[in-house]
Amino acid sequence: MKQTKKRSPILSQLLMPLLALLVLVIFNLIRDPGFFSVELAANNNGDPVLRGNLISILNGASELAILAMGMTLVTAASGGQDISVGALAAIAGSMFVKVLRAGAGITPLTVVLGFLACCAVAMAFGAFNGTLVSVFHIQPMIATLILYTCGRSIAYWINGGATPTVDSPIISAIGSFIPGVPIPTPILIVILMGVIFSLVFRFTTLSLYTQTVGINQGAARLNGINAVGMKLLAFIILGVCCAVSGVIGVSRLSLINHETLLLDIEMDAILAVAIGGNSLGGGKFNMVGSILGAYAIQALTITLYAMKVPSTNIKAYKAVVIILIVAVGSPVVKQAFHRLWSRLTNGQPAGKAGKEVSA
Amino acid sequence: MENGVVLSMRNIGKSFPGVKALQHVDFTLRKGEIHALMGENGAGKSTLIKVLTGVYPKDEGEIYIDGVKDAITIRSPQEAQAYGISTVYQEITLCPNLTVAENMYIGRGKGIGVNWKEMERKAGALLSSLGIPARPRQQLGSCSLAVQQMVAIARAVDIDCKVLILDEPTSSLDDKEVAMLFRLMRDLKARGVGIIFVTHFLEQVYEVSDRITVLRNGELVCEYEVDKLPQVKLVAMMMGKELEGLDVIKKTKAGGEKAGKPYYEAEGLSSTASRPFDFHIAQGEVNGFTGLLGSGRSESVRAIFGADRVTGGKVRVNGKPVRITKPIEAMKNGIGYLPEDRKRDGIIADLSVRDNIILALQVMKGFFHPFSKAEAEKFADEYIKALEIKTASKDTPIKSLSGGNQQKVILARWLLTHPQYLILDEPTRGIDVGTKTEIQKLVLKMAEDGMCVTFISSEIEEMLRTCSRLIVMRDRNIVGELKGEELTQDHVMYTIAGGGN
Numbered sequence: 134m135k136q137t138k139k140r141s142p143i144l145s146q147l148l149m150p151l152l153a154l155l156v157l158v159i160f161n162l163i164r165d166p167g168f169f170s171v172e173l174a175a176n177n178n179g180d181p182v183l184r185g186n187l188i189s190i191l192n193g194a195s196e197l198a199i200l201a202m203g204m205t206l207v208t209a210a211s212g213g214q215d216i217s218v219g220a221l222a223a224i225a226g227s228m229f230v231k232v233l234r235a236g237a238g239i240t241p242l243t244v245v246l247g248f249l250a251c252c253a254v255a256m257a258f259g260a261f262n263g264t265l266v267s268v269f270h271i272q273p274m275i276a277t278l279i280l281y282t283c284g285r286s287i288a289y290w291i292n293g294g295a296t297p298t299v300d301s302p303i304i305s306a307i308g309s310f311i312p313g314v315p316i317p318t319p320i321l322i323v324i325l326m327g328v329i330f331s332l333v334f335r336f337t338t339l340s341l342y343t344q345t346v347g348i349n350q351g352a353a354r355l356n357g358i359n360a361v362g363m364k365l366l367a368f369i370i371l372g373v374c375c376a377v378s379g380v381i382g383v384s385r386l387s388l389i390n391h392e393t394l395l396l397d398i399e400m401d402a403i404l405a406v407a408i409g410g411n412s413l414g415g416g417k418f419n420m421v422g423s424i425l426g427a428y429a430i431q432a433l434t435i436t437l438y439a440m441k442v443p444s445t446n447i448k449a450y451k452a453v454v455i456i457l458i459v460a461v462g463s464p465v466v467k468q469a470f471h472r473l474w475s476r477l478t479n480g481q482p483a484g485k486a487g488k489e490v491s492a
Numbered sequence: 493m494e495n496g497v498v499l500s501m502r503n504i505g506k507s508f509p510g511v512k513a514l515q516h517v518d519f520t521l522r523k524g525e526i527h528a529l530m531g532e533n534g535a536g537k538s539t540l541i542k543v544l545t546g547v548y549p550k551d552e553g554e555i556y557i558d559g560v561k562d563a564i565t566i567r568s569p570q571e572a573q574a575y576g577i578s579t580v581y582q583e584i585t586l587c588p589n590l591t592v593a594e595n596m597y598i599g600r601g602k603g604i605g606v607n608w609k610e611m612e613r614k615a616g617a618l619l620s621s622l623g624i625p626a627r628p629r630q631q632l633g634s635c636s637l638a639v640q641q642m643v644a645i646a647r648a649v650d651i652d653c654k655v656l657i658l659d660e661p662t663s664s665l666d667d668k669e670v671a672m673l674f675r676l677m678r679d680l681k682a683r684g685v686g687i688i689f690v691t692h693f694l695e696q697v698y699e700v701s702d703r704i705t706v707l708r709n710g711e712l713v714c715e716y717e718v719d720k721l722p723q724v725k726l727v728a729m730m731m732g733k734e735l736e737g738l739d740v741i742k743k744t745k746a747g748g749e750k751a752g753k754p755y756y757e758a759e760g761l762s763s764t765a766s767r768p769f770d771f772h773i774a775q776g777e778v779n780g781f782t783g784l785l786g787s788g789r790s791e792s793v794r795a796i797f798g799a800d801r802v803t804g805g806k807v808r809v810n811g812k813p814v815r816i817t818k819p820i821e822a823m824k825n826g827i828g829y830l831p832e833d834r835k836r837d838g839i840i841a842d843l844s845v846r847d848n849i850i851l852a853l854q855v856m857k858g859f860f861h862p863f864s865k866a867e868a869e870k871f872a873d874e875y876i877k878a879l880e881i882k883t884a885s886k887d888t889p890i891k892s893l894s895g896g897n898q899q900k901v902i903l904a905r906w907l908l909t910h911p912q913y914l915i916l917d918e919p920t921r922g923i924d925v926g927t928k929t930e931i932q933k934l935v936l937k938m939a940e941d942g943m944c945v946t947f948i949s950s951e952i953e954e955m956l957r958t959c960s961r962l963i964v965m966r967d968r969n970i971v972g973e974l975k976g977e978e979l980t981q982d983h984v985m986y987t988i989a990g991g992g993n
């Protein structure tokens with residue numbers, strides 16, 4: 134057993150999302166060298182704002198990136214995925230609007246209250262999903278199918294079937310720009326969420342416990358970890374992520390449309406986790422990978438829009454690209470790639486000259 | 493190829509990221525011979541077998557097999573089987589949620605259809621001829637580890653093979669089952685099958701083998717006929733240095749002769765898996781549960797730790813009544829538990845060696861108090877050094893360590909928590925001779941420092957060396973308690989068999 138050189142495991146895990154992003158970037162640069170140029174312009178109110186495809190990608194991916202963070206945890210802990218995140222975001226968004234419209238006018242206080250209320254509701258629904266999964270041992274996809282099916286109806290009831298608008302400078306500050314800050318607020322919220330998660334990982338053992346439970350639940354219990362509690366916690370955290378995305382989604386349009394808010398985002402969120410190099414079977418995870426995955430998906434969408442692909446065809450194109458990404462990341466291709474790589478770098482197996490039989 | 497040789501491996505090399513697991517290894521297996529493959533933990537024994545059977549591609553070298561003129565390439569265990577090589581791997585690779593019969597026959601049928609009736613009948617016949625206490629329709633996961641091991645062996649020997657490979661098949665078996673396995677091996681040998689046998693039990697090697705090949709650090713050390721290599725020399729070859737007299741294995745004073753106040757006391761303790769029993773252990777005492785497999789010895793210690801659902805009983809720790817229904821409560825009361833089934837209950841396969849070592853201590857420290865990276869590294873370094881764990885680095889996932897080294901990591905995990913009371917269920921399973929004595933010495937030293945230890949081992953000798961009191965179990969009941977003069981091999985066997993009381 135002699136030491137040889139080794140690769141960094143983190144880097145090899147991030148290889149896939151980075152590669153996907155890189156390919157998209159290069160492709161776009163070849164197509165249009167100015168694709169990623171960013172300009173500082175003034176908006177209708179005369180405030181400075183950043184514009185460009187790069188900003189659209191970063192901005193547009195915000196909800197997806199936030200959901201991908203939560204989805205990563207749920208995937209790691211439970212070995213399954215939550216398909217109700219879009220529906221839950223719609224419920225949270227409706228709740229947000231309901232509270233905002235309850236008072237006389239929209240003040241910072243009502244916005245905070247609205248956010249807390251929708252967080253509470255989303256966490257409660259997260260706990261519901263989590264209980265089905267952790268206590269009743271129902272497959273996550275099946276368990277969350279319930280809320281996936283009925284979630285948008287619940288959202289409909291909350292506001293009595295209407296799609297009320299919430300017009301206020303505060304809301305548009307959340308959904309687009311804070312006056313004087315040229316970066317879209319959703320991007321800032323993603324950064325804030327990222328910082329919160331990294332602080333949580335730094336100051337708690339969430340990451341270690343989640344991975345342990347996901348890899349070997351029985352052994353986790355024998356080491357004193359509350360496996361049921363950890364899975365529940367993952368779903369509750371995902372609930373918070375749904376609330377935040379729901380609020381961003383509502384604020385972008387200043388109205389709640391429970392039918393279309395973050396429609397079909399669950400599949401993209403799951404895909405982001407997969408592109409991020411995470412096993413959908415749970416266990417070890419890398420949240421940075423999922424976030425990069427979310428941006429890769431959004432970059433792909435924007436690229437297709439920029440190429441004037443008709444919106445009805447976009448999904449088909451997306452599917453093709455996804456097949457490519459997933460195939461490149463599959464173990465079979467990875468191994469073949471590694472073999473090729475080591476043949477290129479080593480030339481040939483270690484020489485036979487050093488043969489020694491110690492006896 | 494020479495006459496009478498069934499298998500020959502030449503100049504085999506295999507590297508993993510961070511380690512050269514095998515370098516220039518030659519190995520020759522003759523017809524009708526039992527060939528022991530020996531070496532310390534991490535020497536490369538399992539890797540050699542996995543390269544041979546196509547689990548890992550080899551980096552260099554050639555493999556020749558009787559009846560084929562050119563070097564062959566084996567890409568998968570199925571291909572190996574087609575060449576007549578049948579294997580029982582060190583870590584059981586069967587499917588726990590299939591039945592015993594399915595596990596024995598699945599993946600072997602030539603056609604598409606399976607005749608279930610016929611399959612179950614054949615499985616039943618084979619199981620009873622080998623004396624394996626399992627029903628064909630039973631779910632494999634519901635069998636004990638030993639029975640699962642026997643089923644894996646049954647599956648392997650039923651295949652018509654030229655070469656049979658057994659990687660530590662006896663590590664979870666009792667003497668009786670070992671004897672049965674040896675009878676089977678001799679039968680096969682008489683039929684001309686070449687058998688590769690990996691084990692850390694020296695007596696077993698000398699009992700059945702004809703030839704010994706020793707590996708060290710991934711390199712070939714020597715090959716001898718068994719009667720030309722005395723035990724002392726074999727150990728020296730494996731370790732690369734003379735062990736200060738093999739008599740470290742001689743009887744030292746058992747722990748707990750001068751035991752103090754009772755630390756843990758249980759009255760009528762029962763769990764979903766164990767019948768009510770009384771038990772106590774004093775500070776500085778080393779005691780043990782013994783009995784045949786399935787006698788309930790593991791289930792009893794699991795009840796103490798709260799590993800299975802506790803259904804009744806009164807427990808006192810340090811004289812104070814406490815409730816222990818979950819592992820975390822046991823840990824808070826200073827109890828540690830090294831489980832019997834390392835793969836199922838012990839290792840967190842994908843996590844690093846470092847995380848596996850600190851896990852239990854981290855849990856005790858609490859959710860909001862994670863260890864800093866530096867602290868974790870320090871703990872990991874300390875125990876990797878103390879237990880001589882062979883790993884490419886602290887960041888290596890534990891699943892890529894050799895079996896014995898995984899066991900050491902789990903042991904390190906519990907030692908690190910500095911428990912007052914440590915329960916060790918088969919702590920030396922799969923551990924090489926040198927380290928085994930180290931662990932026994934460690935247990936005795938800990939007892940001297942006032943810790944109490946409950947020890948379970950299939951090797952009665954090991955128990956006699958370490959324990960000052962033995963609780964004997966049969967059919968899930970305690971049938972006797974032996975101490976002092978009564979602690980002799982004969983007496984223990986007699987009590988286990990039902991003569992005692």
Ligand SMILES: Nc1ncnc2c1ncn2[C@@H]1O[C@H](COP(=O)(O)OP(=O)(O)OP(=O)(O)O)[C@@H](O)[C@H]1O
Pocket residue numbers: 134508509511512513531532533534535536537538539540582882883884891892893894895896897922
């Ligand atoms: N899949 C793997 N990935 C990386 N390293 C590995 C892998 N399998 C084995 N190794 C390394 O190769 C070396 C030899 O391991 P191997 O399992 O062959 O040892 P062994 O002789 O069977 O030991 P034991 O007696 O403990 O079972 C070890 O250092 C181990 O860490």
Ligand SMILES: [Mg+2]
Pocket residue numbers: 537538539582659894895896
């Ligand atoms: Mg091995």
